[in-house]
Amino acid sequence: MNPLKNILLVDDDPVEYMKVSRAFKKLDIPNPLLHKSDGLEAKKYLEECTELPGLILLDLNMPNMNGFEFLTFIKADERLKIIPIVVLTTSNNEKDKIESYKQSVAGYMVKPIRLEEYEKVISTIKDYWSTSKLGHE
């Protein structure tokens, strides 16, 4: 992935932002990490930004506009639907997984509770999206 492209984290929990941010630092991921606290904030940002993020990390359980509502919005937008979205959630629920893939997510990752496993997840996302070509590079 273009190392200059932003990565957008959509998660209402500020501690999750700290975790991802820390993992980025430890794994030397150079991409700037943007944070929006719910789907509505992220929607507003995407509607206004000129440079689309390279990847969106999306939580599902959020106030105002949850992850599924956000996916419905983004997949209906011609400009935005090419952004790969990886769900990053604590939900291991089958219905959530199926619903996410129905909305064409690029991946579904369950947040591990242990630090080293969390970093592995972020590292896997980094490796995959560093090799894979984006549709909007």
Next chain:
Amino acid sequence: MRLIYLEDDLIDQRLFKRACRDIKDLEVTYYTSCKGLKEEYLNSYDGIIIDQYLQDCSIKEFADKHIHIPMAALSASEILVAEHDYNVGIWQKPIKEDALKDIIKKMQAAGKEKTNNLSLEYINELTQGDEAEKMDLLQSIYKSIHEHNEQLDKAGSLSNADLQQLLHKQKSKVGIFYLEELHQLIDHAENDLKNGADKSTVLPKVTTITSQTAELLKELKSLLN
């Protein structure tokens, strides 16, 4: 093994020293009062042994505040009645070498159990040794867990969706302390609701969750004090 022995009777301190004499790898620091002993300092020890009737010190308050540190009480009374729920029990004074070895074993087990419970590894990693930031973060997590637990206490009057949402929030906060069993329990309750289970079948799990979370809150509070 590093212990603190709180004893205001100097003869009892000498008898204790004698019991320690042949125990390997044991380091004991003696105090005659619990006043002025800071939390961080106490945390650096593996356990505390305390005279149950220590003068000028509220043992109950002290034991409540340091619930996360393995603690044994000593009493000269022939009938051992614990004035408080010490996690390594109450023992007869003067302590003998064999009894002290038992106390050490129990403290090691309690310490291990402790490590398997609340862990600050993630918090330490996130705050990178900045003590003020660590306390701020712990404070905000404590506040959030406390608020959610109060709401979960009224689970019976909540809608399924609200209950599910609260459980979800509580799950991620509990996870940061590596409380895997509690995390799993919350996950099950959340999934039950998501999969359409009747709320009444989930409520017993919620009761267990709130009670275990209350224990976590106690431990967090003691770290914050």
